[in-house]
Amino acid sequence: MNPPKRVQWIIAAFVGVFVGTVLAAAIALVNSSEREALDAARQRAEHFIASAEASLNRTLLGIDVMLAGTDLLLKPHLLPNGTHDVTGLQSQLRTTISQNLLVRDLVLMRPDGTVLAGAQPDSARLGLPLPPGFVASAMALPSPQLVISPPLVNFVTAERMVYFARPVDLGGGSRVLAVAEVPAALVASLLSQAADIEGMVATLERDDGVLLVSVPPHDALVGQRLPLPLGDETPSGHAQRAPARIGGAPALVAVRPVLYRPLLIAASIPIDAALEDVHEQRRFVIAAALLFALMVTGAGAFAHWHLGRLAQARAELDRSKTMLDHALASMADGMLLCDASDRVVVWNPRFLAIYPWLKDVIAPGVPFERLVLVGVNALLPDAAPEDQQGWVQRRMAIHRTEDGRFEQTLPDNRVIHAIERHTPDGGVITVYHDVTATERALERAKAEAEAANKAKSRFLASMSHEIRTPLNAVLGMNGLMLTTALTPEQRRYAELIRSSGQTLLTLINDILDLSKVEAGRMELEIVEFDPLATVNEVVSLLAVRAEAKGLALQMSSAPGLPPRLRGDPSRLRQVLFNLIGNALKFTSEGRVDVELTHRPLPGRRVELMISVSDTGIGIDAETLPRLFRHFSQGDSSTARRHGGSGLGLAISQEIIELMGGRIEVQSTPGVGSSFSVSLPLEVLQPAEESPQADGSPGPEPAQSQPARRILVAEDNGVNQILIKAMLDHLGHYSDVVADGFEAVRQVQAANYDLVLMDIQMPGMDGVAATRAIRTLPNSVSHIPIVAMTANAMVEERAAYLAAGMNDHVAKPLDLGRLAAVIQRVS
Structure with a gap:
């Protein structure tokens, strides 16, 4: 339970009074130390400013007197004709500056800014780097007075110089401007005692805020206008709180004018520098005060803790019970x-x-x-x-x-x-679980997953159709264009269009293959095939690409390779296109080698081994584990430099594993990579025959086919033009209708050898039109019908054949495939 309120108040009051007294004393001591430190800094700034003013006044007065007396020294060199003895003037000027160690050069300048005479030869020859209008403004003063320039870099010495000027009369009506050149470093030396004062920055400025010199030096600011010019204030020499002249930090700033009003001396001591020692002392005082306060507070807290243990335990028990109730309720x-x-x-x-x-x-x-x-x-x-x-x-x-x-x-x-x-x-704890609710939840989840999978399949089929339909027109028209007479530039552009379209088609096929793999619906078409001819076919097709890049693409095979194997040559070609294509893509110079070997397995089987090696960029060890992931490449720069979706290797691995084989990779960055494929396949004896052979003779060339009359059912206007042009090129006659209704009517109105039927058409689609034709009387119902489809899913093609179609050809249409399917069904 809590201690009595009265006891709590007594403990709190005792602790509060003691802690308050200690902290108040510490704060008073710190404040007193800060005031003393600031007063000492203020006195240092004011003493310095007074001393520096006196030193500068003496120096500037000496320069001004020297310039004012120039007319008396130089009048003897006035010639009777009103001109001057320049040689005598220069000799007299050199004598004058030899008596003043502060002045480097003394120059007489005409009102037009040209040099009449100078103590230094380079001044008489090159002039002085005075600001524009400096001479004119000094000569225009109603009464002669000292004019001071900002620091400027001398042409010859590359030092910063301050120029002091005063108009003088040389006699004979000749009036010139006497200019004394003083190194800025010598002017700064007059403020050098500021360096002995910790943290102080002394500046010599004009009343318009232009910085002439500073100690310590700040060369980047010399000649620049500082913020808040001092000319608008009344400089009293007393140090006051203000922003430091350089840097703007809070500081004690003392300002005094020199004898020549445009010039002001400022001394800035940052508050932090003035209080640095006090801050150390303050940390010690505060630490000691806090230590005493903590000791007293700890003693009070210890007493209160003993008195409040019971209350705390009760509160913990209540919280635990509340948490348990919430957990049970959830x-x-x-x-x-x-x-x-x-x-x-x-x-x-x-x-x-x-x-x-x-x-x-x-x-x-x-x-x-x-x-x-x-x-x-x-x-x-x-x-x-x-x-x-x-x-x-x-x-x-x-x-x-x-x-x-x-x-x-x-x-x-x-x-x-x-x-x-x-x-x-x-005791006994019993947990009751509603099994029925769990089963219902699982059923709902299963139904939702199946619905999502069907929606994905529908989406892929729809997107395949929507993308392939315009792509059919692009690639078909492009192919027809390439058969016409084109200029070299036009042919290059057309071939680039064809290459980009084929790349897009490959990407679409990869995505569809990926969806089949994920759905477990990818199937192999096992037929008899010649392994050497299959690999050589891919190498031959890619040889053009290798030659274009200046690469050597060569294939070698071990002796004794069986001539006939059973497997899926189409999928094997797909894998080889990916592996060899990647090798060419990522190799800029050197070679790509394809090696075909085998080893016997038990029974009538062999392990077919194909390796693709290149001298390309290679793959680092960190990248190899994710090389066969979907949509993954070596790094982001690979996609930028070489392109690609990152699907080819992932799909290739899925295909090889579906065939019961394996794919491996070895690579060294900068040296090259080697991909190896191993497939267990059945060997066919020479006397055996297969119902489906990959080496079956192909269709006869399009030129030898007899002309046929073909009905085209296609709703897309561009595709209508394309298909008709392709059929014309193949030597066939064709009529075009736009939907299934027209197709059914047209086959009854005229005699056709073949119908090319689009699937998705308005009104009546291609499947419904096919079923309607198959129900017609007489021989019309037996007319060959070929589906032209942009739908690439296997089950959809099977549905077309089940509806009564004889064959199908996929969009984008290829002229060779179109000719082959026409020959096959008619």
Whole structure:
């Protein structure tokens, strides 16, 4: 329990008074130290400014007197004709600067800015780097006075110089500007005592804010206008709080004018620098004060802790009970806890949701047997008394076992699975799980997954059709264009269009293959084939690409390779196109080698081994594990430089594994890569024949086919033009209709050798039109019908054949395939 309020207030008051006194004394001591430090810094700034002013006044007065007396020194060199003896003037100027160690050069300048004479030869020859308008403004002053320039870089010495100028009269009506060149470093030396004062920055500025010199030096700011020019204030020499002249940090700033009003001296001591020692002292004082305060506070807290332990324990118990109640309420299963005396301790809302007839009975301390007796009346209301008694005995027996498990079927046909466990103190905890709800949830999840899979298949079929339809027109028209007379530039553009279209078609096919793999619907077409001819066919087709890149593409095979094997040559070609195509893509110079070997396996089988090696960019060890993942390439830069979707290798691995083989890779970055494919295949003896042979003779060339009359059912206008042009090129006659209704009417109105039937058409689609034609009387119902489809799914093609079609040709249409299918069915 909490200590009495009066005791708490006494402890708090004692601690508060003591801590407050210690902290107040520490703050007073720190504030006093800060005031003393600031006063000392203020005095240092004011003493420095007064001393620097006196030094600068003497220097500037000496320069001004020297410039003002120039006319008396130089008048003897005035000639009778009104000109001047320049040689004498220069000699006199050199004598003058030799008597003033501060001045490097003394120059007489005409009103037009040209040099009349100078002490230094380079000044007389090159002039002075004075600001534009400097000479004119100085000569235009109503009364002669000293004019000072900003620091400027001398042409010859590359040093910063400050130029002091004053108009003088040389006699004979000649008026010139006497200019003294003083190194900025010498002017800065007059402020050098500021370097002995910690943190001080001294500046010599014009009243317009232009910085002439500073100590310590800030060369980047020399000649620049500082913010907040000092000319608008009344410089008193007293240090006041203001932004530092350089950097703008809070500082004590003292400003005094020199004898020549345009110039001002400023001394800035940053507040942080002035209080640096005080800050160290303040940390010590505050640390000591806090230590005392913590000791007193700790003593008070210790006393309060002893008095409040009981209250804290009670609060913890309440929080734990609240958390337990929330946890029990959030459980999806019912829970009942009984103590060692078999009396109810706690339950959760889900338990009463499962057994609602216990709401008026259950309470802490109620015997568990009482719940069983009420439950048997709800579960077996019509049973005989002896049956009810037997059920109660069985239930109590399960309840008393070490590991009780049972199932109940409730009146609403829900099935409840219960598990009972004994607690260490002898109690029993029972968990009731609604099995029916779980099964229903699983059924819903299964239905949703199946619906999502069907939606995905429909989406892929729809997208395949929608993309292939315009792509059919693009590639078909492009193919026809390439058969015409084109300029070299036009042919290059057309071939680029064809290459890009074929790349897009490959990507579509890869995505469809990937969807088949994920759905487990990819099937192999096992036929007899010649392995050497199959590999050589792929190498021959890709040789053009290798030659275009200047690469050597060569194939070698071991002797004794069986000439006839059983497998899926189409899928094998797909894998080889991916592997050899990738090798060419990622190799900029060198070669690509394809090697074909084999080794015998038990029975009439061999392991066919194909390796593709290149001298390309290679693959690092970190990239190899994710090389066969979907949509993955070596790194993001690979896709930018070489292109590709990252699907080829993933699909190739799926195909090889479906064939019962394996694919492996070895690679060294910068040296090259080697992909190896191993396939177990059946060997056919020379006398054996296969119903389907990959080496069957192909269709006769299009030129030798007899002309046929063909009906084309196609709703897309561009595709109508394309197909008609292709048929014209093959030497056939054709008529075009736009939907299934017209196709059914047209085959009854004229004699045709063949119908090319699009699948998706408005009104009546191609499948419905085919079924309608097959129901027509006479020989019209037997006319060959070929599906022209952009749908690439296998089950859809099977549906077309089941509807009565004789064959199919996929979009985008290829002239050779179209000729082959026409010959095959007619």
